[in-house]
Amino acid sequence: MDKHYDAKASEAKWYKFWEEGGCFHEEPGEGVPYSVVIPPPNVTGILHMGHALNQTIQDILVRWRRMQGRNTLWLPGTDHAGIATQNVVEKALKKEGKRRQDLGREAFVERVWEWKKQYGGTIVHQQRMLGNSTDWSRERFTFDEGCSKAVAKVFCQLFDEGLIYKGNYIVNWCPRCGTALANDEVEHEPNHGHFWYVRYPVVGSEKGVAGEPYKDYVMVATTRPETLPGDTAVAVNPKDDRYAHLVGKTVILPLAGREIPVISDDYVDREFGTGIVKITPAHDPNDFLVGKRHGLAEINIMTDDAHMNELAGEKYCGMDRWECRKALVADLEAGGYLDHIEDIDNQVGHCYRCHETVESRLSKQWFVKMKPLAEPAIAAVKSGEVKFVPERWSKIYFNWMENIQDWCISRQLWWGHRIPAYTLRANAGAGEDSKGKGDELIFVAETAEAALEKAKARTGNAALALADLEQDPDVLDTWFSSWLWPFSTLGWPEKTKDLDYYYPTNDLVTAQDIIFFWVARMMMAGIHFMKKPPFKNIVIHGIVRAADGSKMSKSKGNSLDPLELIDQYSADALRFSIALITSLECDTKVNKEKFEIGRNFTTKIWNAAKFLEMQEAALGEAGADIRSTFGKPLSADDRHILWACDLACRKVNDILEAYRIQDGALAVYDFFWTQICDGYVEYVKDSPNKAVSLAILRDVFWKALRLLHPYMPFVTEEVAHQLGFLRDGETIMRAKFPTGYSGDDKKAWGLSQEVYDFVNAKREAITAIRALRAEYKVPPATWVKVTVATGDERAAVEAESLKKAMRAESVEFVPVGSDLAMPSKITAFGTVYLSLEGLVDKAAESKRIAGEIAKISGFVKSAEAKLSNENFVAHAPEAVVAEARRKLAENKEKIAQLEKLAKLFA
RNA sequence: GGGCUAUUAGCUCAGUUGGUUAGAGCGCUUCCUUGACAUGGAAGAGGUCAGUGGUUCGAAUCCACUAUAGCCCACCA
Numbered sequence: 008m009d010k011h012y013d014a015k016a017s018e019a020k021w022y023k024f025w026e027e028g029g030c031f032h033e034e035p036g037e038g039v040p041y042s043v044v045i046p047p048p049n050v051t052g053i054l055h056m057g058h059a060l061n062q063t064i065q066d067i068l069v070r071w072r073r074m075q076g077r078n079t080l081w082l083p084g085t086d087h088a089g090i091a092t093q094n095v096v097e098k099a100l101k102k103e104g105k106r107r108q109d110l111g112r113e114a115f116v117e118r119v120w121e122w123k124k125q126y127g128g129t130i131v132h133q134q135r136m137l138g139n140s141t142d143w144s145r146e147r148f149t150f151d152e153g154c155s156k157a158v159a160k161v162f163c164q165l166f167d168e169g170l171i172y173k174g175n176y177i178v179n180w181c182p183r184c185g186t187a188l189a190n191d192e193v194e195h196e197p198n199h200g201h202f203w204y205v206r207y208p209v210v211g212s213e214k215g216v217a218g219e220p221y222k223d224y225v226m227v228a229t230t231r232p233e234t235l236p237g238d239t240a241v242a243v244n245p246k247d248d249r250y251a252h253l254v255g256k257t258v259i260l261p262l263a264g265r266e267i268p269v270i271s272d273d274y275v276d277r278e279f280g281t282g283i284v285k286i287t288p289a290h291d292p293n294d295f296l297v298g299k300r301h302g303l304a305e306i307n308i309m310t311d312d313a314h315m316n317e318l319a320g321e322k323y324c325g326m327d328r329w330e331c332r333k334a335l336v337a338d339l340e341a342g343g344y345l346d347h348i349e350d351i352d353n354q355v356g357h358c359y360r361c362h363e364t365v366e367s368r369l370s371k372q373w374f375v376k377m378k379p380l381a382e383p384a385i386a387a388v389k390s391g392e393v394k395f396v397p398e399r400w401s402k403i404y405f406n407w408m409e410n411i412q413d414w415c416i417s418r419q420l421w422w423g424h425r426i427p428a429y430t431l432r433a434n435a436g437a438g439e440d441s442k443g444k445g446d447e448l449i450f451v452a453e454t455a456e457a458a459l460e461k462a463k464a465r466t467g468n469a470a471l472a473l474a475d476l477e478q479d480p481d482v483l484d485t486w487f488s489s490w491l492w493p494f495s496t497l498g499w500p501e502k503t504k505d506l507d508y509y510y511p512t513n514d515l516v517t518a519q520d521i522i523f524f525w526v527a528r529m530m531m532a533g534i535h536f537m538k539k540p541p542f543k544n545i546v547i548h549g550i551v552r553a554a555d556g557s558k559m560s561k562s563k564g565n566s567l568d569p570l571e572l573i574d575q576y577s578a579d580a581l582r583f584s585i586a587l588i589t590s591l592e593c594d595t596k597v598n599k600e601k602f603e604i605g606r607n608f609t610t611k612i613w614n615a616a617k618f619l620e621m622q623e624a625a626l627g628e629a630g631a632d633i634r635s636t637f638g639k640p641l642s643a644d645d646r647h648i649l650w651a652c653d654l655a656c657r658k659v660n661d662i663l664e665a666y667r668i669q670d671g672a673l674a675v676y677d678f679f680w681t682q683i684c685d686g687y688v689e690y691v692k693d694s695p696n697k698a699v700s701l702a703i704l705r706d707v708f709w710k711a712l713r714l715l716h717p718y719m720p721f722v723t724e725e726v727a728h729q730l731g732f733l734r735d736g737e738t739i740m741r742a743k744f745p746t747g748y749s750g751d752d753k754k755a756w757g758l759s760q761e762v763y764d765f766v767n768a769k770r771e772a773i774t775a776i777r778a779l780r781a782e783y784k785v786p787p788a789t790w791v792k793v794t795v796a797t798g799d800e801r802a803a804v805e806a807e808s809l810k811k812a813m814r815a816e817s818v819e820f821v822p823v824g825s826d827l828a829m830p831s832k833i834t835a836f837g838t839v840y841l842s843l844e845g846l847v848d849k850a851a852e853s854k855r856i857a858g859e860i861a862k863i864s865g866f867v868k869s870a871e872a873k874l875s876n877e878n879f880v881a882h883a884p885e886a887v888v889a890e891a892r893r894k895l896a897e898n899k900e901k902i903a904q905l906e907k908l909a910k911l912f913a
Numbered sequence: 914g915g916g917c918u919a920u921u922a923g924c925u926c927a928g929u930u931g932g933u934u935a936g937a938g939c940g941c942u943u944c945c946u947u948g949a950c951a952u953g954g955a956a957g958a959g960g961u962c963a964g965u966g967g968u969u970c971g972a973a974u975c976c977a978c979u980a981u982a983g984c985c986c987a988c989c990a
Contacts, residue, residue: 195988202990229990242990276914276989284990291990354988399917403985406916410986519985554925556983587938588925593918594984596925604938607952618949665929673927673937688949774956781956787945866934878970879932887932887971894933 012613014577035508038078042509049088054133070717074744083141087150089423149488157495177295180368181358182313186419198355204346228280233332245271261344373417380531423482490528493541549594579719580605633706647766656747768835775832790816797837
């Protein structure tokens with residue numbers, strides 16, 4: 008083996024080997040399936056720490072299951088990310104001085120596809136750097152042919168079932184981009200605004216003179232005076248005694264002169280403003296809901312680009328909204344309607360793309376009725392059919408699902424799945440019955456041809472042609488394709504073997520921020536279209552944060568780049584470190600130094616492997632099989648490591664079964680570093696039976712590598728080959744994941760908890776002597792005399808190995824209770840005494856001892872009190888009581904010895 | 914305002930149904946380049962588990978309140 012591990016070369020080599028060798032691929036058929044779909048990253052994306060965490064967890068689960076022998080599929084892919092991708096391409100166009108409108112829809116979409124072809128693979132290549140064992144032969148794209156088919160079918164089915172409708176709704180509207188924005192696409196920012204107090208005269212009251220107050224009016228406070236022409240009511244709280252007498256009356260809308268009712272609604276906050284609100288259903292989301300409850304008219308007074316329309320009144324028609332605000336406020340003042348103006352700090356929504364102030368606006372959009380879909384999805388989690396890990400996330404899921412709102416699925420973009428709804432062009436013969444209530448005739452079908460047939464049948468006009476149909480210009484929300492991801496990627500709506508075998512998937516691993524957008528919707532779609540929830544477990548992990556706890560973002564410059572970390576430390580180091588420092592329970596703060604853990608561990612593994620190789624070479628018996636130890640006597644240390652290995656194997660399996668990725672990393676780290684390297688390797692160096700010990704080391708090493716493989720795929724593969732555990736062409740990916748030793752083997756080797764504890768006790772004794780040496784500043788070169796008071800007859804056998812470890816010229820054994828005045832420490836092995844032969848400063852030592860006695864006395868006192876408490880003795884488990892007794896006795900003995908010592912130094 | 918979560922060593926975090934004198938990594942102190950490894954080894958210092966009260970023989974763990982921090986939703990006319 009080389010002196011240093013070349014991670015870069017190794018990682019490139021093995022990934023190529025795995026991918027080209029089809030190691031990530033399985034065919035449906037035999038065995039128990041285990042499948043996972045990746046949360047598809049945006050095709051515009053580049054790999055960030057969130058991906059690294061998310062995908063590391065998935066790869067650990069997937070590699071582990073594969074090694075267990077499950078027929079495993081981890082399906083990769085990307086999301087077409089409508090608005091983000093369109094934005095990227097628009098930016099590129101801008102550099103050429105063009106807008107998308109200059110190209111026209113078709114050419115623009117073509118242009119986006121070209122962009123995708125050229126740059127869309129970036130993240131897919133970056134994922135390979137992580138070592139993901141995704142089956143690239145099944146890679147999908149939410150906008151590929153199959154997924155598009157699925158989207159069209161789903162839309163049509165939901166429409167036929169009456170679950171999709173087109174309706175007026177209040178949406179966040181960006182006047183500059185000309186599109187509806189999802190709630191998460193609106194950024195709220197603090198704003199210094201004003202509160203305009205406006206008087207609405209009560210009908211029947213006398214009109215005052217201009218500039219003077221009306222005698223009888225209601226005072227409304229508003230931050231949006233320009234929406235006043237759209238008011239269709241004013242509202243008060245039903246419990247507000249101040250205004251109870253007004254409810255049911257009508258008031259005059261200033262300037263417009265219309266009469267509007269005074270209504271009462273719980274939405275109104277008595278404490279805020281004047282306690283009276285103007286209701287503008289077409290321009291405020293809350294007012295919209297109030298309007299629905301009270302059957303109010305919705306008057307849209309603005310155009311798509313936020314200019315006033317004719318409904319705003321002749322004077323304001325054509326004005327920009329801010330211009331209108333000025334003009335209208337001036338007119339209110341002139342008319343005596345304006346009482347006063349107040350400063351107020353509030354929040355105003357901005358478009359996340361162009362930063363224009365978002366307008367709440369009534370518009371025709373497509374919606375999915377969510378309630379009927381949500382109910383079975385709630386039930387699936389309630390019944391335990393689908394589980395959240397950690398379980399608490401189900402609360403958040405229920406909270407959202409039980410208050411679910413209809414989903415606005417139309418977007419005024421060009422890049423995305425075109426809505427499969429068609430209307431007849433104006434000049435086409437539509438037939439008499441299609442006109443009437445102002446509703447347009449809509450034909451929803453998966454293809455234009457099918458829509459045409461429907462149109463012909465509906466209108467009775469057989470002469471209609473495709474050219475007479477006009478497709479809805481909008482596209483669907485990106486999530487409308489991702490919510491089908493677990494089955495559309497397996498071939499649905501076709502009946503494929505993959506779908507049959509791998510659906511439902513087993514685990515879905517994602518961060519908390521898309522539980523609503525994605526997880527909940529996948530649940531609904533899976534249950535509705537496949538009749539089965541799309542996965543069995545939903546594993547939610549935290550978010551990766553910067554060292555100061557803030558979100559990582561490129562603009563802040565506080566983000567770590569996983570690719571840089573891979574370059575500097577290796578993919579294994581990145582994976583292991585992130586697994587070790589991340590708990591599912593909460594967010595993770597990371598800084599660069601954290602990744603040294605994984606890098607150092609990689610080095611440790613490499614060096615330990617070198618040790619094994621060298622020792623075997625020296626012995627001239629390279630690669631002895633564990634079977635060569637059968638029937639041979641094993642030392643306590645040999646049996647100790649075998650027991651520890653067995654424990655580790657069981658532990659890691661149990662831990663991964665419970666998705667405790669972090670604990671698994673810790674367990675395997677501790678097993679390798681503490682048990683194998685610090686413990687057994689140190690023993691092997693001086694083992695009296697090296698051939699046997701090396702065979703054992705070889706065996707536990709191979710088990711450790713396999714336990715580690717899900718976390719550190721590359722270095723484990725490399726070392727497994729270097730040490731000859733695998734032949735050329737074989738891979739650790741397909742090696743069996745260790746489950747521990749058989750009961751028969753353990754019996755034959757004489758393994759037991761007792762032996763394991765004995766060796767731990769022996770090591771404790773060694774540590775105690777080292778500590779005593781350090782306390783009394785005995786130089787390392789000085790060989791000391793050690794005495795051990797023990798009743799354990801096994802101890803004497805260890806005298807030789809103790810000598811070396813303690814750097815003792817002699818180790819003497821005496822019976823328990825021997826009266827020795829020497830510095831000592833009590834261990835499970837026995838009490839160890841260190842002969843100093845007058846090496847210390849007596850005064851200082853005497854003082855130190857006094858302090859120590861005081862400290863231990865405190866404990867003895869409280870322990871005595873505890874043990875004299877009848878209730879404790881009666882209720883506490885036996886082992887706890889026994890342990891307490893033992894500790895008490897031990898500490899009493901400690902004090903006795905210290906007192907002897909004190910006399911010695913007095 | 915509604916919902917959720919956190920507060921344990923200087924830092925980042927474990928601590929699984931309540932039960933030893935509360936652990937790990939990093940950092941820090943001291944010592945050690947002995948043939949796997951200084952990206953290492955040995956030893957050590959450092960915590961009244963945010964606060965107050967309650968339940969209990971026993972609380973970091975369960976309950977209530979308080980303080981502080983964070984997240985999500987709704988967002989204020």
